[in-house]
Amino acid sequence: MPLLFGFSGLLVCQFLGELLVKTTHLPVPGPVAGMVIMLVALMIIGRVPDSVRLASEGLLKYLTLLYVPAGVGVMVHFGLIGNNFAAIAATLVVSTIVTQLATLYCLAWMKRRNGQQFQQEEEA
Template sequence: MPLILGMSVLLACQFIGELVARGLTLPIPGPVIGMVVLLVGLLVFGKVPKSLRLAGEGLLRYLTLLFVPAGVGLMVHFSLIGNDLWPIAVTLVVSTAVTLVVTLWALDRMNRRRGNGR
């Protein structure tokens, strides 16, 4: 029963996100808005309920299966990717570098705030 309750909460948040995204014609996917709704709900509640933890851990156990369709898409559309290989490669390198810099900046700032800075 706890698993059903946890999955129901996850699906309800996704449904709310879809309603908001379509109702307000936002360019943000409904599941992303649903995750924000879930985050706000968890912050208000103060902890993760056992049923939600059980459902989330069950989904995470099979997360690697979600990469299969992406791998198949890479193989099927390899010629299209080959045509735009340089823009894709540059985008990947630049976005990774920006992510690393922002992460380091945020970590440094949090360390300084806690008094652990040099």
Template sequence: MPLIMGMSVLLACQFLGELVTRGWGLPVPGPVIGMVILLIGLLIWGKVPGSLRLAGEGLLRYLTLLFVPAGVGLIAHFELIGKDLWPIIFTLVVSTAVTLAVTGKMLEQLNRRRNRRVER
């Protein structure tokens, strides 16, 4: 029963995300909005319920299977990707650099905050 409850929470958040995205015409996928809704709910709750943890760990166990359709898509659209290879490479490099920079800055700020707490 806990697994069903956890999956229900995940699917409800995804559904709410789809409603928000389609209702407001946002250019963001519904599941992304659903993850934000789930994050807000978990921050308010203060902890991860056991049923949600169980469902999440079960999904993570088979995460590698979710890459199979992406690999098939790469093979099926190889020519199309080849035509736009340089913009794709540029986008990947820039997005990786931005991600690393933002992660580094956040880590720096969190370390400063932690050091201030330790000094008190």
């Protein structure tokens, strides 16, 4: 029964994410919004319920199976990928650099922000 409650919780969060994206027209996939909803709920609760942990660990065991369709897609569209290889490679390189820079700036901003908080706490 705990497994059923865990899967129900995961599916409810995914449904709420899909509903949120459809109603607000957010440019984010519904399951990603559902994960954010689950994260907020777990932060409010302060722990991960055993039922959610059980369902999540069961899903994570088979996570590698989700890569099979992507691998098949690459094999099926190999010619198309080959024709557009330069554009794909450039996009991958540029997006990786942009992601790393965004992460760097976010980390630097958070360190400055937390450093200011720590200084205020020490002064008090």
